[in-house]
Amino acid sequence: MDVPRVPQVQSSPIPPALAITAHTATTALGRGRDAQARALRERIGGLRRNDFGTGATDEQRLDTWIGRVDGLDEAALPDALMPWDCRNNRLAWLALQQDAMAERVDAVRTRHGAGRVALVLGTSTSSIGATEEAYTRLVDDGRHFPPDLDQPIVHTPHSLGHFVQQATGLRGPCITIATACSSSAKVFAQAARLIQAGLADAALVGGVDTLCGSVLFGFNALGLVSSAPCRPFDAARDGLSLGEAGGYALLERAEPGKPGLRLCGYGESSDAHHMSTPHPQGLGARLAMQAALTRAGIDAAQVGYLNLHGTATPANDAVEAQAVAALFPDTLHASSTKGWTGHTLGAAGIVESVFALIALEEGLLPGTLNSTVRDDACGPQIHFDNARSGSLRYAMNNSFGFGGNNCSLVFGMA
Template sequence: MDVPRVPQVQPSPTPPVLAITAHTATTALGRGRDAQASALRGRRGGLRRNDFGDGVAGDQRLDTWIGRVDGLEDVVLPATLARWDCRNNRLAWLALQHDAMAERVDALRAHRGAKRVALVLGTSTSSIGATEEAYARLVDGDRRFPPGLDEPIVHTPHSLGHFVQQLTGLRGPCITVATACSSSAKVFAQAARLINAGIVDAALVGGVDTLCGSVLFGFNSLGLVSAAPCRPFDAARDGLSLGEAGGYAIIERAEPGQPGLRLCGYGESSDAHHMSTPHPEGLGARLAMQAALARAGIEAGDVGYLNLHGTATPANDAVEARAVAALFPDTLHAGSTKGWTGHTLGAAGIVESVFALIALEEGLLPGTLNSDARDPACGAQIHFDNARSGSLRYAMNNSFGFGGNNCSLVFGTA
């Protein structure tokens, strides 16, 4: 019997320069890049008292603050995509409608060819909110999901990737990354490897996660949710505020002399110290940051802005602060933006990468919202004050997930 030959793809001897040619985010701060930049500049947070859902079995809502995207309940997907309808896919669709991202994807597909563009998306819970609703509304003697929630593809971790593939018409590799809170940071690394190997010429990367009962009550069961707006790196912090968000970026092989933003380096680690507790000495965090710097070919002192993972949980912030203080000089401007958006879980990587790209474009260096009493673990690198302005060549983003799934990214300008 003849066995089909698999074409052998030879990786590039010299990795191509990777350009970021478009980026967007939709969060509790608003829709699109300008809404994010305006809120960061004006220190206008997007957290509100929890008004999501009805709790469990009609019980009172969880007493916390959330970063909720307004208007998702009113979004109507195009008729051809109605079978994928759920909160998560609505946000995926909505986020693509801003900063001309849908038009940029169309142009990319036409220029590169649909099969030469990868789709790499991160999520931690995908459309599990729809699955919760489906079980709550079982019909026919509790044997069937109700109409509108009976599409199997909606109830899988790959729901997001499959939906955006249908939405965009991209036909290259389609990958859904689910590594907890580092998911949509790791998409940049995956896309870079696909391009470097010659498998594709470009990638649409991003991530989406939305609020649901499993997220709110699951994190609360771990004792990680605060009843007040989160206070990253504050000495009195007592937990996180959960949020939802979606965002995208386009990565392409840069043309010779092409100006603009660059993906300069990425670093990944998996210390596997504990299911939900970070390594006490920040081993995985430090390895990820060092690998990103090494791949970018720069020193720690070259980084002008670092968007910290900074969830406002007691253990995570202390560990990250120590790792940053050990690696970076005091001249670094670092801060956590989760006081603005909440912790958007699998979407945090893409959202906070967009914030790092805004820092490069505008010289906008956010501080840390809601916090004022510094944890003694914080070095001079971590700023609580108002946003600063400054010219910088490199910006960095940290995303650290459960199970020790860590990713750091370095962005720069040509």
């Protein structure tokens, strides 16, 4: 089969990099950056046998492994935010309390003004778990939601954005992006455009997705869920493990000469090959990666670490491996971290961007958990072994969603 020619990315003036002045993630590995780094370094995974679903029996639960965040069922929102109470917004609040993120947001709001700080968040299912629960608890002969769930804003795709806007007091542009698994990677691109267009001086970006029946049984209906912990890029991989997570990052204009983390480039594409299957030669993936490199003004050989999308589904991993091998030299260290967290869907972009930022900060290059036998499709770029140490200037993250909706990000250390 002929491999389609990848169109050339049009050159344009390289926009200035944006400073990443704070970042955090909360996953099945724990709360905050330190918990994520420790688990990646020590190869301690967060997956467990599926125990999700209040009141469900083992026979009713899907036979799979999940990446569940502990404590959400008991977590409570502040009284003023209780109208937005649901599992997804609880995780959004919990993640906001880690690594002094809430305090950092307050400082940015004070420095720039609430109306000059944008809020751009990604999610794939938002608060649909609350909607599922509401329909199982209908009152008045099935005509109304129960009083504790009769809050219309909770049952919309914008529930997450509206909640975090209330929780932070930010009053700049507020956008929720829902492009499946690329959602909270695309938030970086959207925020960069808002800042560069002069519509904001800073942005809080992030993403949150939580487990729910629609996610677990929906992906299982597609034949994509494994009954074992997922094994990205393994020759015997047979599907993904689903997870939940939340995370944030603060973007501001970089001060010349000031060291720190940077968003250097982003690339987006939509190959629209199929609703749930990637382009067989990875055309959209290659376009997104090349565009991110071009916008960052660097060559592929300058990337030290690439966090792969790597879901452990047979088609996705083979296509991504092919695209990476076509673009990057053998010296690249690339891996999938979904064996640690599960596939966190709309939160995968922010979580795995935080992992890429940890690689830059600590020189930590993770391997690929649970995988042992390499698929023949894998090039030498893809690593299974223990975490390595290395000094690097640039790290990259891939997030590829249904419908061929792709986003790649390049981060750097100034």
